[in-house]
Amino acid sequence: MAAAATCGTSAGNKGCTAAAAAAAGGKNNVTSFQRKGPRASVPDSGCARLVSIAGTRPSVRNGQLLVSTGLPALDQLLGGGLAVGTVLLIEEDKYNIYSSLLFKYFLAEGVINGHTLLVASAKEDPADILQELPAPLLDDNCKKDFDEDVGNHKTPESNIKMKIAWRYQLLPKMEQPGPVSSSRFGHYYDLSKRMPQELIETSKWHGFFFPEKLSPTLNIEPCSLTHGYIKLLQFIQNVIYEEGFDGSNPQKKQKNILRIGIQNLGSPLWGDDICCTENCDNSHSLTKFLYVLRGLLRTSLSACIITMPTHLIQNKAIIARVTNLSDTVVGLESFIGSERETNPLYKDYHGLIHIRQIPRLNNLIYDVSDVKDLAFKLKRKLFTIEWVQDNYLRQERNIYPPGFSYLLKQKDSAWGEGSLQHSTFLMSFLAKTAAFASRLVRHSEPLEQTDSRSILQAAGPGVWRDGRRQEAPGLLAIPP
Amino acid sequence: MFPELNNLLNTTPDRAEQGKLTLLCDAKTDGSFLVHHFLSFYLKANCKVCFVALIQSFSHYNIVGQKLGVSLTAARECGQLVFLEGLKSSVDVFFRAQAEPHPLQFLREADAGNLQPLYEFVREALKPADDGQAAWRCPVLLVDDLSVLLSLGMGAVAVLDFIHYCRAAVCWEQKGNIVALVHDSGDAEDEENDILLNGLSHQSHLILRAEGLATGFCRDVHGQLKILWRTPSQPAAHRDRSLTYQYKIQDKSVSFFAKGMSPAIL
Numbered sequence: 001m002a003a004a005a006t007c008g009t010s011a012g013n014k015g016c017t018a019a020a021a022a023a024a025g026g027k028n029n030v031t032s033f034q035r036k037g038p039r040a041s042v043p044d045s046g047c048a049r050l051v052s053i054a055g056t057r058p059s060v061r062n063g064q065l066l067v068s069t070g071l072p073a074l075d076q077l078l079g080g081g082l083a084v085g086t087v088l089l090i091e092e093d094k095y096n097i098y099s100s101l102l103f104k105y106f107l108a109e110g111v112i113n114g115h116t117l118l119v120a121s122a123k124e125d126p127a128d129i130l131q132e133l134p135a136p137l138l139d140d141n142c143k144k145d146f147d148e149d150v151g152n153h154k155t156p157e158s159n160i161k162m163k164i165a166w167r168y169q170l171l172p173k174m175e176q177p178g179p180v181s182s183s184r185f186g187h188y189y190d191l192s193k194r195m196p197q198e199l200i201e202t203s204k205w206h207g208f209f210f211p212e213k214l215s216p217t218l219n220i221e222p223c224s225l226t227h228g229y230i231k232l233l234q235f236i237q238n239v240i241y242e243e244g245f246d247g248s249n250p251q252k253k254q255k256n257i258l259r260i261g262i263q264n265l266g267s268p269l270w271g272d273d274i275c276c277t278e279n280c281d282n283s284h285s286l287t288k289f290l291y292v293l294r295g296l297l298r299t300s301l302s303a304c305i306i307t308m309p310t311h312l313i314q315n316k317a318i319i320a321r322v323t324n325l326s327d328t329v330v331g332l333e334s335f336i337g338s339e340r341e342t343n344p345l346y347k348d349y350h351g352l353i354h355i356r357q358i359p360r361l362n363n364l365i366y367d368v369s370d371v372k373d374l375a376f377k378l379k380r381k382l383f384t385i386e387w388v389q390d391n392y393l394r395q396e397r398n399i400y401p402p403g404f405s406y407l408l409k410q411k412d413s414a415w416g417e418g419s420l421q422h423s424t425f426l427m428s429f430l431a432k433t434a435a436f437a438s439r440l441v442r443h444s445e446p447l448e449q450t451d452s453r454s455i456l457q458a459a460g461p462g463v464w465r466d467g468r469r470q471e472a473p474g475l476l477a478i479p480p
Numbered sequence: 481m482f483p484e485l486n487n488l489l490n491t492t493p494d495r496a497e498q499g500k501l502t503l504l505c506d507a508k509t510d511g512s513f514l515v516h517h518f519l520s521f522y523l524k525a526n527c528k529v530c531f532v533a534l535i536q537s538f539s540h541y542n543i544v545g546q547k548l549g550v551s552l553t554a555a556r557e558c559g560q561l562v563f564l565e566g567l568k569s570s571v572d573v574f575f576r577a578q579a580e581p582h583p584l585q586f587l588r589e590a591d592a593g594n595l596q597p598l599y600e601f602v603r604e605a606l607k608p609a610d611d612g613q614a615a616w617r618c619p620v621l622l623v624d625d626l627s628v629l630l631s632l633g634m635g636a637v638a639v640l641d642f643i644h645y646c647r648a649a650v651c652w653e654q655k656g657n658i659v660a661l662v663h664d665s666g667d668a669e670d671e672e673n674d675i676l677l678n679g680l681s682h683q684s685h686l687i688l689r690a691e692g693l694a695t696g697f698c699r700d701v702h703g704q705l706k707i708l709w710r711t712p713s714q715p716a717a718h719r720d721r722s723l724t725y726q727y728k729i730q731d732k733s734v735s736f737f738a739k740g741m742s743p744a745i746l
Binding site for chain 1: 510512513516535537539540543544547566567568569570571574575587627628630631632633663665666667668669670671672673696697729730731732734
């Protein structure tokens with residue numbers, strides 16, 4: 001752990017990948033480039049010694065306690081996990097299909113680690129949400145399920161290709177999924193199965209179902225917050241205070257983490273009208289709520305996930321303010337209904353995932369992943385995040401001249417692919433290489449035919465520096 | 481405190497100017513490193529600092545301060561630093577009804593309140609000591625960041641008024657300094673924020689504007705910093721010098737270099 005900890009993000013990733021690959025069994029270890037994993041067993045024992053709360057680990061960068069989002073690939077992108085006391089904001093995809101999966105992953109991870117849950121929703125009953133949590137992949141007997149799901153695209157053919165295309169080994173790796181023991185930080189879940197009933201029953205949770213909490217008489221003191229938000233804040237504060245998640249009154253029992261999940265915050269179901277009009281009366285309701293919520297989180301052992309339908313919010317200024325007031329912001333953009341669905345570039349994926357903001361905690365710098373173009377894919381059992389370039393490079397390997405893909409990669413981290421700049425760059429590069437190649441050919445020409453010379457003259461003087469400019473006055477020796 | 485930034489601004493803690501309003505602004509990037517710079521700069525300059533921190537917790541500023549060589553806890557204990565922690569106070573204000581008005585009282589109020597309690601707090605904090613002899617060099621007000629006040633329901637005019645009052649009290653009466661950070665919302669078309677930013681740009685003496693690179697994320701260049709002096713007293717040499725620098729934030733410092741002169745590409 002210490003060794004993996006000190007060598008930064010990239011080295012850490014490799015270690016994790018090696019560990020995961022080793023855990024997944026020797027089946028995939030065919031390539032000669034597979035790293036031997038001496039650290040394979042180290043992380044578990046190291047974490048157990050350092051951390052007293054299950055399912056947490058300290059960040060190597062800023063010393064904050066981290067919890068897993070329930071999706072190890074996402075943890076890795078967010079700098080190791082979600083810091084305790086911070087808010088993770090998920091910008092929902094258009095039909096709220098994939099963001100609810102992230103929401104459930106986050107809660108399921110809490111159930112596995114024995115964290116207390118607080119589920120707030122205005123749409124579904126929290127008890128129903130808990131029933132639909134995915135089942136964890138814990139033991140070895142899940143492994144063969146896993147291999148069939150993961151292994152279908154890892155054909156032997158692709159492994160042989162890897163030997164030839166050695167430079168692809170240098171590309172950043174996403175965490176490979178693999179079933180692991182329950183003591184590990186971050187788990188994998190099987191979306192096709194439900195969480196076992198006994199696990200849900202043993203977990204401790206609080207539900208906030210907004211329609212139930214509506215009081216018929218509004219006898220509260222006037223405040224600029226929407227009624228639903230006040231109720232929710234009071235509910236969260238009560239739970240934090242009574243169960244001792246704030247450090248002020250010492251806990252008798254073992255310290256624990258409170259995982260808060262708030263679904264569809266800002267939607268009209270919460271009684272908020274920012275989705276309806278651009279200039280609404282209580283446009284500050286949502287931002288105020290977030291501010292006070294963040295104040296609550298910072299003073300307690302809790303982490304929060306919020307999904308928000310940002311595509312519904314009419315006023316773009318509110319989205320910018322909400323982003324500024326959250327810690328981590330992740331956007332999901334699904335291809336359903338967009339023209340990208342038919343783009344061959346994206347045929348393997350279901351949407352793009354944008355890491356919009358990563359917090360700077362106790363630090364001037366923040367953990368930023370070098371990987372920018374990320375896509376997600378919903379397999380039969382797993383939600384995976386992959387680097388789009390992976391697929392991209394596979395395609396362009398045969399078309400472009402050598403070295404080009406590296407350039408493309410550099411450029412693409414700044415430009416979105418498919419963008420105007422990208423295609424302009426591509427065209428100009430190809431034009432340049434074509435011109436260069438033709439110049440080489442022309443230089444090697446013997447230049448004996450007269451018709452080729454006339455072409456040269458038509459092209460104008462000054463292009464050729466080999467003494468064949470016949471009309472140049474200063475030249476004495478004119479070749480025959 | 482980043483020595484390289486001090487060189488660019490032609491200042492040191494020993495000869496910090498007085499009576500100035502400095503506007504920090506960030507667009508498409510995070511300009512909080514500038515706040516950390518000025519916090520440690522004025523603490524080292526032996527100024528009395530009132531820090532209105534609305535966006536992060538005390539421990540965050542303290543840990544970063546330690547990396548930059550100042551201890552906020554020690555400064556707070558000896559009375560050099562008055563720290564208003566917005567996140568923590570918001571919980572107190574919101575859940576516990578208090579007898580005396582809190583500086584952030586407006587969080588509770590239904591109609592758009594005013595920032596008078598906050599101004600009173602600042603003035604009280606930076607009031608010169610009664611015994612006549614000044615223990616600290618000059619008072620400094622530092623706000624991180626003013627855009628949060630807009631999110632909490634204040635109007636842009638109320639925030640501009642607040643700064644105006646603070647200028648009168650801190651910059652004029654006591655020859656102190658004000659440093660405030662405002663986000664540039666960019667293409668989000670946040671009208672209130674634009675009013676605030678333009679209003680402050682008009683009256684500030686020095687503007688430091690951190691921008692993300694137009695070409696997007698880069699590992700070796702984190703952004704560019706534009707420096708704009710608005711005081712005529714600056715030597716002419718500064719006027720025609722290019723004042724856009726690119727920077728890279730490191731663990732404990734920030735390195736600045738001319739545009740396109742990043743060590744990584746040279």
